[in-house]
Amino acid sequence: xxxxxxxxxxxxxxxxxxxxxxxxxxxxxxxxxxxxxxxxxxxxxxxxxxxxxxxxxxxxxxxxxxxxxxxxxxxxxxxxxxxxxxxxxxxxxxxxxxxxxxxxxxxxxxxxxxxxxxxxxxxxxxxxxxxxxxxxxxxxxxxxxxxxxxxxxxxxxxxxxxxxxxxxxxxxxxxxxxxxxxxxxxxxxxxxxxxxxxxxxxxxxxxxxxxxxxxxxxxxxxxxxxxxxxxxxxxxxxxxxxxxxxxxxxxxxxxxxxxxxxxxxxxxxxxxxxxxxxxxxxxxxxxxxxxxxxxxxxxxxxxxxxxxxxxxxxxxxxxxxxxxxxxxxxxxxxxxxxxxxxxxxxxxxxxxxxxxxxxxxxxxxxxxxxxxxxxxxxxxxxxxxxxxxxxxxxxxxxxxxxxxxxxxxxxxxx
Numbered sequence: 001x002x003x004x005x006x007x008x009x010x011x012x013x014x015x016x017x018x019x020x021x022x023x024x025x026x027x028x029x030x031x032x033x034x035x036x037x038x039x040x041x042x043x044x045x046x047x048x049x050x051x052x053x054x055x056x057x058x059x060x061x062x063x064x065x066x067x068x069x070x071x072x073x074x075x076x077x078x079x080x081x082x083x084x085x086x087x088x089x090x091x092x093x094x095x096x097x098x099x100x101x102x103x104x105x106x107x108x109x110x111x112x113x114x115x116x117x118x119x120x121x122x123x124x125x126x127x128x129x130x131x132x133x134x135x136x137x138x139x140x141x142x143x144x145x146x147x148x149x150x151x152x153x154x155x156x157x158x159x160x161x162x163x164x165x166x167x168x169x170x171x172x173x174x175x176x177x178x179x180x181x182x183x184x185x186x187x188x189x190x191x192x193x194x195x196x197x198x199x200x201x202x203x204x205x206x207x208x209x210x211x212x213x214x215x216x217x218x219x220x221x222x223x224x225x226x227x228x229x230x231x232x233x234x235x236x237x238x239x240x241x242x243x244x245x246x247x248x249x250x251x252x253x254x255x256x257x258x259x260x261x262x263x264x265x266x267x268x269x270x271x272x273x274x275x276x277x278x279x280x281x282x283x284x285x286x287x288x289x290x291x292x293x294x295x296x297x298x299x300x301x302x303x304x305x306x307x308x309x310x311x312x313x314x315x316x317x318x319x320x321x322x323x324x325x326x327x328x329x330x331x332x333x334x335x336x337x338x339x340x341x342x343x344x345x346x347x348x349x350x351x352x353x354x355x356x357x358x359x360x361x362x363x364x365x366x367x368x369x370x371x372x373x374x375x376x377x378x379x380x381x382x383x384x385x386x387x388x389x390x391x392x393x394x395x396x397x398x399x400x401x402x403x404x405x406x407x408x409x410x411x412x413x414x
Contacts, residue, residue: 104398105136108366109390110374112342118146118220119340119390122154128162132229135161136392140240140340142307143218143300149309150220152213156203157224164195164202189326192226192233196324200237204308204320217300219309222322223259223338225394230329232336235322238262239304239341245353246333253357255349258336260323262306265290269305273317292318303341335365335395342387343369346376356393366391 111117118141127135135158141150168191200222207215221238234242236259244256264270264280270290273280279293283301291301292313300312308320337352347355347369355372359365370389377386 106366137224215309276317278316342389
């Protein structure tokens with residue numbers, strides 16, 4: 001049995017659990033949900049979810065008809081209300097099968113030496129039941145409840161984004177005052193940017209009012225990407241990083257950094273924080289590591305200037321506004337690496353793309369990168385507790401090799 005819309009949650013396993021390994025590898029391509037792997041209640045959940053999503057695909061046809069009949073504003077309200085009803089995230093535990101397709105994402109995470117692994121990832125192919133779309137996200141939690149915060153943001157982000165994207169499409173089609181630019185490429189980018197800005201604001205508000213997660217002194221970064229046909233749209237909140245791998249004219253692999261690491265000492269970030277009465281400085285035992293501090297207290301000491309959660313410093317310059325960028329994928333562009341700062345602290349952009357490019361098996365590319373980063377921590381940062389290390393490698397072009405694996409969908413805290 002096969003349904004439209006495919007997704008994978010990836011939760012690293014805590015080493016304090018006895019039987020599972022401390023780190024997992026996942027090769028993600030086309031995800032098929034089969035009835036034999038999920039109980040009847042879960043199948044009803046999946047069916048309802050996907051049917052609601054499929055109905056929203058016809059929104060473009062509907063809005064054209066509404067515009068023609070002069071019912072544009074009422075149509076926008078009706079379809080916006082319907083879109084908000086679509087909860088599109090897989091929350092049930094179960095098993096999914098992964099087979100080969102044109103897209104291939106390699107995912108790997110390794111627990112650090114600071115406690116539970118607070119990194120988590122998601123890969124969702126045919127995002128929004130669109131055959132040419134895939135969504136990937138990597139989230140790096142921090143603070144006492146950072147692992148819960150990261151998983152909650154991971155769960156909310158795709159559904160909120162998809163609903164906001166569909167609403168924006170409707171608004172742009174029927175509202176003459178909704179200016180998205182004159183060129184098609186500019187329109188597409190502005191639609192995604194508008195959707196991402198609304199999404200990040202809504203996710204941060206939802207997290208603040210979560211009944212079971214205390215995010216006052218805990219938070220998470222979020223780096224996500226949507227591939228739509230031959231275009232990629234990225235949104236970054238925090239200090240994770242996306243790097244493109246593309247060959248130069250002479251055939252050498254070149255690294256192109258796509259996102260900015262939002263550290264507190266960046267001039268525009270430090271200016272915003274200080275204007276809000278927050279403080280930015282590095283400790284004597286951490287020279288060069290600038291952190292965000294409260295006006296009168298030496299806390300919380302955040303090493304990034306943008307994050308979800310961390311409401312103790314939201315009034316003092318910390319924001320959850322994303323950097324949104326667009327890039328057209330050329331025939332030469334090979335892959336994009338999304339990784340948490342645990343990778344970039346010890347591996348350069350050039351080293352990362354070379355490690356991925358030289359990996360003989362695409363499905364193990366993320367694992368090889370993470371393991372190389374772990375070696376870097378042991379060699380370059382002796383005496384410092386290794387951070388959690390996670391990476392997603394999204395390849396742009398199909399490979400002759402394909403594989404089939406199984407993954408567990410881990411239940412999330414609600």
